[in-house]
Amino acid sequence: MVSASAHSKAVLAAAGLAALLLCGCGGCRTAKKGRPLPRDAGAGDSAAPRPPVFFEGVVQDRRGVPLPDVLVIAWPKGKRGEAVAQARSGEDGHFYLPGLRPDRWKLLVEAGGLGTLETERQVPEDGQAVLALDGESRTLTGIVTDSGGRPQSGAQVALGGPGLRWTRSARSDANGIFSVSGLGSGRLTLRATLGPRASTPAVVVLDEAALRPAHVRLSLQPGVFVEGHVVDDTGKALADATVDVTAMPSDDLPVSTHSGLDGRFRLGPVAPGKHQVLARLDDYVLLDAPEPQFGVRPKESFELRMARTARVEGRVLDESGRPMVGVRVSSICLIGGRDDLVVVPGALPPAAEAAELPVGRLLRPGGVRSSPTDKNGTFYLTGLSPGRTRIEILHPDKLPFRREPLLLAPGDLRDLGDLTMLTGATLAGKVLDDEGRAAEGALVEARLAGKSGHPAVRATTDANGEFVLRVPLGDYTLTAQTEKLVSLVPQSLHVRKDVTPDTCVLQLAPRPALRR
Numbered sequence: 001m002v003s004a005s006a007h008s009k010a011v012l013a014a015a016g017l018a019a020l021l022l023c024g025c026g027g028c029r030t031a032k033k034g035r036p037l038p039r040d041a042g043a044g045d046s047a048a049p050r051p052p053v054f055f056e057g058v059v060q061d062r063r064g065v066p067l068p069d070v071l072v073i074a075w076p077k078g079k080r081g082e083a084v085a086q087a088r089s090g091e092d093g094h095f096y097l098p099g100l101r102p103d104r105w106k107l108l109v110e111a112g113g114l115g116t117l118e119t120e121r122q123v124p125e126d127g128q129a130v131l132a133l134d135g136e137s138r139t140l141t142g143i144v145t146d147s148g149g150r151p152q153s154g155a156q157v158a159l160g161g162p163g164l165r166w167t168r169s170a171r172s173d174a175n176g177i178f179s180v181s182g183l184g185s186g187r188l189t190l191r192a193t194l195g196p197r198a199s200t201p202a203v204v205v206l207d208e209a210a211l212r213p214a215h216v217r218l219s220l221q222p223g224v225f226v227e228g229h230v231v232d233d234t235g236k237a238l239a240d241a242t243v244d245v246t247a248m249p250s251d252d253l254p255v256s257t258h259s260g261l262d263g264r265f266r267l268g269p270v271a272p273g274k275h276q277v278l279a280r281l282d283d284y285v286l287l288d289a290p291e292p293q294f295g296v297r298p299k300e301s302f303e304l305r306m307a308r309t310a311r312v313e314g315r316v317l318d319e320s321g322r323p324m325v326g327v328r329v330s331s332i333c334l335i336g337g338r339d340d341l342v343v344v345p346g347a348l349p350p351a352a353e354a355a356e357l358p359v360g361r362l363l364r365p366g367g368v369r370s371s372p373t374d375k376n377g378t379f380y381l382t383g384l385s386p387g388r389t390r391i392e393i394l395h396p397d398k399l400p401f402r403r404e405p406l407l408l409a410p411g412d413l414r415d416l417g418d419l420t421m422l423t424g425a426t427l428a429g430k431v432l433d434d435e436g437r438a439a440e441g442a443l444v445e446a447r448l449a450g451k452s453g454h455p456a457v458r459a460t461t462d463a464n465g466e467f468v469l470r471v472p473l474g475d476y477t478l479t480a481q482t483e484k485l486v487s488l489v490p491q492s493l494h495v496r497k498d499v500t501p502d503t504c505v506l507q508l509a510p511r512p513a514l515r516r
Contacts, residue, residue, distance in 0.1 A: 052099040055121070057129030059089045059109060061137040066093025067182045069166050070111040072131070077104045077120055088166075103239050109133065112163025112205065130368070139181040142216030144172040144192045144199070152220055155194040160253035161187050165251070189253040189330025190216055196298075198223035198269040201251045223269020224294040228302035230259045230279050233287075233386070233410040237263030238306060241281040248274045248291065270294055285385045310384040310408040314416030315377045316393060316401075319423060323377025327395050328419070330370040331381045332387040334405055334487040353445020357461070386410045391419075398425035399470055425495050427469040429504030431461050431480045438465030440506055442480045449475040449492065466501055480506045488512075 005093040059070045061466075067087030070089040074097055087095040100123050106130070109117040121129055144155040157178045159168040161262030163186040168176040172192070185206050192199040199218040206213055211274045230241040239261045244254040257267040279286050280297075283304040292300060312331060316324045386408050393401035406414065427446060433438040444467045445456040459467040477490040487509035493499065 003484075009502070048052045050102045053102055053124045054128075055097040055100045055105070055123050057095055057131055058093045058132065059095065059111070060093060061114060061132045061133055061135055061182075063136060064132075065137050065182065066091075067111055067114065067133065067137055069094060069164070069168060069182070070095070070109060070133075072097070073108045073110075073164055074100065076101070076313060077106045079103075079115045090193045099310070107131070110165070111184055113186040115184075135184055136208055137182045138213050139179055139182060140183055140188065140190075140204065140206070140213050140216065141179045142190065142193070142218060143176045144178065144218045145176060145219060146197075147219060147221050149219075152192075152194055155192045155218075155220065157190060157192045157218065158253060159188055161189060162252060164188075183313055184417070187252070187489065189251045190218060191253050191255075192218040192426060193223070193269060194220055196223055196225075196269050197221060198271040200271045200273060201247050201253055203251070210355065221271065222298065223271060224297070225268035225299050226255075226277065226294075226302070227264070227266040227299065228304060229263040229463060230265065230281075230304045230306060231263055232284065233305065233307040237261075238281055238284065239263060241265075241279045241284075241304075241306065243267065243304065244278045244280070245270050246276050246278065247271070247278050250276075254278075277304065278508055279306055281306060283309055283383070285309050285383070307386045308411035309382065310386055310393065310410070310414065312381045312384060312389075312406070312408070312416060314379060315418050317372050317377055317418050317420050318398070319420060321420075323373070323375070324395065324421060325373055325375055325377065327373045327377075327379075327393060328370050329373065329379040329381065330368060332368050332390045332392060332396075333385050333481060334390055348364065353486050355506035384408055391416065393419065393421060395421055398422060399472060422472045424470050426470050426498040427471050427476070427493070427495060427504065428499060428501045429467055429478070429506060430454055430501045431465045431467065431506045432506060433482075433485055434507075434509050439461070439480070439482060439485065440465060442467075442485075442506075442508070444469070444478065444480045444506070446471055446473075446478050448475045453476045471495060478504070478506060482508065484511060485509060486511050 018508055019315065054107045059067045061067055064091045068091045072087045072089065072095045073084060075084045085097050085100060087097045089095040102123055104120060104122050106120050111133055114137060117131055117133050120130065144152045144157065146152055153174045153176060154170055155169045155172040157172065159180055163184055168180050170180050183206055185208055188204050189201050190204065190205060191201045197220040199220050202216055202218060204214060204216055226245055230238045232238055239259055241259040242256060243259060243265045244256050244266060246254040253268050255270050257265050259265045262315050274291065274293050277290045286308050287305045290302050293462045294300060316327050316329065319326055369381050370382055371379045371381050387405055388405045390405045391403045397489050401419060401421050408414065431442040431444065433439045440461055440463050442461045444459050446469055447456045448454045457469050457471050459469050461467045473495055476493045476495055478493060481492050487506050491506055493504065
């Protein structure tokens with residue numbers, strides 16, 4: 001039996017595997033039962049290549065209980081350029097990897113809530129593998145009833161959660177009882193359906209410290225069927241869009257389907273209550289997500305409008321015109337002049353999977369998108385929502401770069417040209433009132449000398465009368481004022497490096513009386 005490695009080692013292994021999975025090589029494939037995967041013989045092998053073999057095993061927890069729906073990933077040790085094979089364990093914990101070349105293979109086993117195991121095997125000499133994860137699985141039981149509390153047999157129970165890679169399912173028996181085994185710790189969401197009836201999602205948290213998991217009760221009630229069609233910003237039907245109906249505020253088990261060739265969809269039943277209806281499709285963004293209250297009518301219809309995403313590109317230069325490499329450029333979608341914070345409903349996929357997803361699969365595109373500049377200083381921001389968006393560039397040695405908001409149309413391709421980042425300095429100082437005390441809340445303005453049309457840089461003093469500004473290098477005039485006090489003579493500063501508060505002090509005096 002193989003025991004689990006230390007958690008830190010598993011994390012590092014997962015990160016290395018993620019890099020391998022994202023390498024873009026055409027050799028990555030998933031093993032399917034009964035269908036051996038052909039492999040090319042290693043070029044330059046001195047001995048005749050040995051035929052592919054079958055590798056199988058079982059995944060268990062530390063008590064020997066079989067674990068279903070576990071991901072097993074294998075790759076030749078020390079040969080990361082070769083194909084990666086994957087398998088998923090069945091209900092009895094067994095997995096099957098056909099078509100492996102006889103060699104020493106690295107194995108990575110991932111099960112939500114039960115940790116990660118890294119080990120290796122000599123295939124086929126080591127024979128069948130017994131892979132034990134250093135965790136203790138649980139069995140979750142429950143009962144499905146009607147609204148009157150009578151047990152319901154034959155109900156389909158779905159179970160999902162952040163730690164589950166795939167949705168698990170079970171069916172209630174003649175007494176309405178169901179059970180799902182091989183579960184790790186974490187939050188789980190359950191929902192039952194039977195014909196036109198559905199239960200409200202129930203949330204359970206499994207904890208190894210608990211003696212036994214709670215018994216879940218799912219009550220069926222008349223459900224709602226959701227239908228409609230998905231169209232683009234021109235009214236054209238969109239096929240193969242994923243439509244999710246999610247209970248609010250959010251759950252990990254949305255009811256999902258895909259739009260047909262005519263853009264139409266139908267799903268259900270969905271339990272009464274407040275829900276959000278979302279659509280996802282590569283290179284499109286949902287313009288509005290309905291949030292209906294289900295339960296009044298047995299059927300609800302929606303038109304989901306999706307807009308083609310926009311793209312912005314440009315080049316980032318320094319003051320001398322040289323390209324700036326590796327600078328992160330961000331686009332921030334603005335709603336009503338404010339930054340758009342996107343809330344992602346449902347369970348998030350593991351990091352390795354999320355990195356492989358195309359735009360639009362992980363979240364609705366357009367909230368905040370970022371991209372680093374390449375060796376030529378060029379950046380490309382894709383998947384942007386139509387509407388107002390602000391471009392922001394940050395660099396530790398330069399002043400923040402922010403453009404006036406752009407108005408992007410659906411499918412817009414916008415070239416911003418060359419964007420120059422300026423070297424700046426920190427201008428720190430202090431403001432005193434007419435009695436020499438710290439002036440809290442004074443407004444300080446720094447203007448480039450001789451450039452009255454150039455916008456001023458402003459700051460407000462703190463409780464100690466101090467202020468801090470980041471300004472481009474140059475000559476400045478500084479003024480400060482409060483409701484009753486003002487600096488009568490602007491202070492001149494030659495900024496070539498950081499200015500400290502002890503060298504920049506502004507003295508205020510009473511405002512001159514207005515002449516009648």
